[in-house]
Amino acid sequence: MTEEMTAKLEQLAELQKKMYAFNYASSSIYLDSATVAPKDTEEGRGEALAILSEYGYDLATRKETIELLEYLNEHKDELTPHQAREVELLLRDNEFMKTIPVEEYIAYQKVLSKADYVWHKAKAENDFESFRPVLKEIFDYNIKFAKYYKPDQNPYDTQLNMFERGLTMEKCDKFFATLREHIVPLIKKICETSKNETLPVLTGFPVEKQKELTKYLMDYMGIDPNHCVCGETEHPFTLEFTKDDVRITTHYYEENFEFSMYSVIHEGGHALYELGGADEHKYTAVAGGVSMGIHESQSRFFENLIGRSEAFITAILPKVKEIFPKQFRDITPRMAYEMINKAQPSLIRTEADELTYCLHVMIRYEIEKKVFAGELSVDDIPAEWNRLYKEYLGVDVPSDSEGCLQDSHWSGGSIGYFPSYALGSAYGAQMLAKMREDIDVEAVCASGSLKPIADWLGERIYQHASMYDPEVLFEMVCGAPFDPTYYVEYLEKKFSDIYGV
Amino acid sequence: MTEEMTAKLEQLAELQKKMYAFNYASSSIYLDSATVAPKDTEEGRGEALAILSEYGYDLATRKETIELLEYLNEHKDELTPHQAREVELLLRDNEFMKTIPVEEYIAYQKVLSKADYVWHKAKAENDFESFRPVLKEIFDYNIKFAKYYKPDQNPYDTQLNMFERGLTMEKCDKFFATLREHIVPLIKKICETSKNETLPVLTGFPVEKQKELTKYLMDYMGIDPNHCVCGETEHPFTLEFTKDDVRITTHYYEENFEFSMYSVIHEGGHALYELGGADEHKYTAVAGGVSMGIHESQSRFFENLIGRSEAFITAILPKVKEIFPKQFRDITPRMAYEMINKAQPSLIRTEADELTYCLHVMIRYEIEKKVFAGELSVDDIPAEWNRLYKEYLGVDVPSDSEGCLQDSHWSGGSIGYFPSYALGSAYGAQMLAKMREDIDVEAVCASGSLKPIADWLGERIYQHASMYDPEVLFEMVCGAPFDPTYYVEYLEKKFSDIYGV
Structure with missing residues (x-):
């Protein structure tokens, strides 16, 4: 290797470590704010984050960085595959970042840092009006940035690509149409049965006991x-510092043990993905999950395909009975399974059952698409939200808190993220079919540890972190391109069986 | 104002905001590591902190910074008193920082970031040997840095000055001698009584109930x-992001409600100081308490002078009885007061009573002084520790975990800090005497809120943050120089009364 190349590779490692350090700092500050920080502390946090993000922006876009990455890109054939991927990912980020004027980037970070607080308050007080101007700013910045980045592309396609490379509205529309075609009639049939009325409703779960269940x-x-602990927050999330330090969060409701239970399993799925990265990715751009679709495929794999399966529920019921003896005294495994999988149109996405869940996602997708296309103003989001809930799910939305203010994503700037949830669910169903060729999944669920399942995923997905683009990785895992049929068939089989329809 | 001056003042504000942002980031990372982070995560944290501290070092020592500060210092007469103080404080830091070679500064930060973990483990496993090399590095770096900074001054004097400007070994020796002269005979007399055997010992305090008491x-x-919440940690501390965002921490022991109760009051005293800063100091070098001695004067004021007073204990006893009805059923106010103030030689500083506390501090002071003077090797700290505990307190130290591994200060690099605790206690006694000229302290304690006391301190101390050096501030508050007699007389009166000696 030339001396010049050695020096450049050292610079590359140093650059990525610096980026890592700034990410670490922002993540730590975010984690604190979302879990333990006192309420009225957003000003000082915003000031600090704005300055740190300015450093991060400068690192990513400064002349030396661009020259370094371009030099290495021109000498690709001298790089290891890992180094080449580092450069590729950094250049991609750079291409996006360099199109945004620094003042706008910083101004947007300030909006985001304020938005979280404003949204929390608006949600608590059912006051969309107070959130509206901030939400409008966030949509406007995202539309503007998407246009800066790819002036010749539909900005919502650009936006979808930020979370799932390769995804387009065309693909989304087709995917959601398939789902709708099968799910909507199935839900209708289910609603015609009186099964749901026979399912038990349990309440009164002390937080301290729920913490035992989390463990x-x-x-x-x-x-x-x-290497991973669970904190408490309003809206559960997972955050990774390194592959050796991952945090999950949950929220405990005394009246509803399911919310925290499935938050823990969902976030636990994200955590396993991050914890399973190979050591070689550490402190590089390759560290961390590759896309939101793949990430959600892992979280929703554990949450639904495993966590809401009859085998898993049967296996953990004895422990659940030990923790909550009174509530679960008369509950058989089959009853627990049916209760956990109760399917019914509802208001809140994160509390929705596996079957109706995708309809919640579609509503958000439709709204984002329309705002990006200029067909819907942010002012009219509440009305459109309520209209779509009526149309898709048949429910009346009684308040914006239970409507368009329910999710944290938009206030965090994550527009274009929601489709990943549905897509990830469908990815997972196809992965499960593949896994069954190697593993007796039901036997593993009953064995007292899901480790063999995590190991299978770890070998095929986790260890690679961001080495491969999502489409490539998916085909490596499943040996075929993505096909939503697996998911639709899985849902039809599961819920026809439960509801006898 | 000249255009040049306007530009320089803008640069000054920007510099301080950047320093603030890097401090914010490190504080957030520290807070996380000390409260909620999983155990085996120090590597990634160390890497991030090392890079961030390099940025902080560069900010403080780069040519532009020094030129800016020197320019402003030369134009002092054009500055407001606040701006002049900002420059003064920044120059002071700068004088220290610029004497340390950057590689050594970063290497030291790495040692510190590792040290916390190593010390925790060593303490848990009673294994001084595993901590010894790290402790030696920390002492060596501190000695070296003190010599770089003030080559012509005794390095331990330099070290004391880092925590309490103006403090010297000579002053410390005299102060401690006064204390020893009065306290040691008093303790001896107390030990000759059988009073302690008659005091009740209460146990069994559920953590959830203790949390109610904290609130x-x-x-x-x-x-x-x-603006301030309480977290949980091994060794309680207070941390401030801004005057609007302060965190305290405690540790709950099921068998000992006093530990957490007085940790909360102590850290609460630190918090009030930080929360009470005037808005104008925000994001400047003047923000935050001025010295460790003044800081400890505030924490120990609330902990002891108020929190362990008969008036306060009598006032809160009804609520304590409500929270712990079984344990406190038969406890009268006087019994509670005597129980809380039980004086006896013991092993652990943070659990020591008010009277013997200073002897614990003196032992640490003696050891630090000797290591700095080259008269004691780090290897021999355990033996010297145990010898001094026998000599000063008459107790045998059964293990290093309960001996020289008990405190977190050395692993955090805080050598020269301990005297602040004793000094702060004594400052407080003199401040209390002054406060009594304006306020009926006992009546306030009984009133259901200590706010009038905090307001008195706020007007005289908190609001000024770091505007005045500790000696200056002290005289502003008390109208006289520091005089340890107040403290000695306070202790003698209080404990003679309780023990009838």
Whole structure:
């Protein structure tokens, strides 16, 4: 290797470590704000984050960085595959970042840092009006940035690509149409039965006891407590510092043990993905999950395909009965399975059952698409939200808190993220079919530890972190391109069986 | 104002905001690591902190910074008193920082980031040997840095000055001698009585109940929960992001409610100081408490002078009885007061009573002084520790975990800090005497809120943040120089009364 090349590679490593450090700092500040920080502290946090993000922006876009990346890109054939991927990913980020004027980038970071607080308050007080101007700013910045980045492309396609490379509205529309075609009639049939009225409703779960359940579930999933702990927050999320330091969060409701239970399993799925990265990716752009679609495929794999399966529920019921003896005294495994999988149109996405869930996602997708196309103003989001809930799910939305203010994504700037949830669910169903060729999934669920399942995913997905683009990785795992039929068939089989329809 | 001056003042504000942002980031990372982070995560944290501290170092020492500060210092007469103080404080830091070679500064930060973990483990496993090399590095770096900074001054004097400007070994020796002269005979007399055997010992305090007590105490002290919350950690500390965002921490022991109760009051005193800063100091070098001695004067004021007073204990006893009805059923106010003030030689500084506390501090002071003077090797700290505990307190140290591994200060690089605790206690006694000229302290304690006391301190101390050096501030508050007699007389009166000696 030439001396010049050695020096450049050292610079590349140094650049990525600096980016890592700034990400670490922002993540730490975010984690604190979302879990333990006192309420009225957003000003000081916003000031600090704005300055740190300015440093991050400068690192990514400064002349030296661009020259370095371009030099290495021109000498691709001298790089290891890992180094080449580092350069590729950094250049991609750079292409996006360099199109945004620095003042706008910083101004947007300030909006975001304020938005979280404004949204929380608006949601608590059912006051869309107070959130509206901030939400409008966030949509406007995202539309503007998408146009800066790819002036010749539909900005919502650009936006979808930020979370799932390769995704387009055309693909989304086709995918959602397939889902709608099968799910809507199935839900209709289910609603015609009186099954839901026979399912037990349990209440009164002390938080301290729910914390015991969290520990048990994380252990069952094979999550190492020396590298991952669970905090409390309003809207559960997962955050990774490195592959050795991942945090999940949950929210405990006394009246509803399911919310936290499935948040823990869902976030636990994200955590396993991050914890399973190979050491070589550390402190490089390749570290961390490759896309939101793949990430959600892992979280929703554990949440639904495993966590809401009859085998898993049967396996953990004895422990659940031990923790909540009174509530679960008369509950058989089959009853628990049916209760957990109760399908019914509802208001809140994160509390929706597996079957109706995708309809919640579609509503958000339709709204984002329309705002990006200029066909819907942010002012009219509440009305459009309520109209779509009526149309798709048949429910009346009684308040914006239970309507368009329910999710944290938009206030965090994550527009174009929602389709990943549905897509990830469908990815997972196809992965499960592939997994069954190697593993007796039901036997693993019953065995007291999901580790063999996580190991299978780890070998095929986790260890690679961001080495391969999502479409490539998917085909590596499944040996075929993505096909939503697996998911539709899975849902039809599962819910026809439960509801006898 | 000249255009040049306007530009320079803008640069000054920008510089301080950047420093603020890097401090914010490090604080956030530290807070996380000390409260919620999983155990085996120090590597990634160390890498991030090392890079961030390099940026901080560069900001403080780069040519532009020095030129800016020197320019402003030369134009002092054109500055407001606040701006002049900003420049003064920044120059002071700069004088210290610029004497340290950057590689050594970064290497030291790495040692510190590792040290916390190593010390925790060593303490848990009673294994001084595993901590010894790191502790030696920390002492060596501190000695070296002190010599770089002030080559012509005794390095331990330099070290004391980092925490309390103006403090010297000579002053410390004299102060400690006064204390020893009065306290040691008093303790001896107390030990000759059989009073301690008659004091009740209470146990069995559920953590959830203790958390209720924390809330009550913070409220009683007038701490605004929208700007200050309490977390859990091994060794309680207070951390401030801004005057609007302060965190305290405690540790709950099921068998000992006093530990957390007095940690909360102590850290609450630190918090009030930080929360009470005037808005104008925000994002400048003047923000935050001025010295460790003044800081400890505020924390130990609330902990001891107020929190362990008969008036306060009598006032809160009804609530304590409500929270712990079984344990406190038969406890009268006087019994509670005597129980809380039980004086006896012991092993652990943070659990020591008010009277013997200073002897614990003196032992650490003696050891630091000797290591700095080259009269004691780090290898021999355990033996010297145990010898001094026998000599000063008459107790045998059964293990290093309960001996020289008990405190977090050395692993955090805080050598020269300990005297602040004793000094702060003594400052407080003199401030209390002054406060009594304006306020009926006992009546305030009984009134249900300590706010009038905090307001008195706020007007005289908190609002000024770091505007005045500790000696200056002290004289502003008390109208006289520091005189340890107040403290000695306070202790003698209080404990003679309790023990009838």
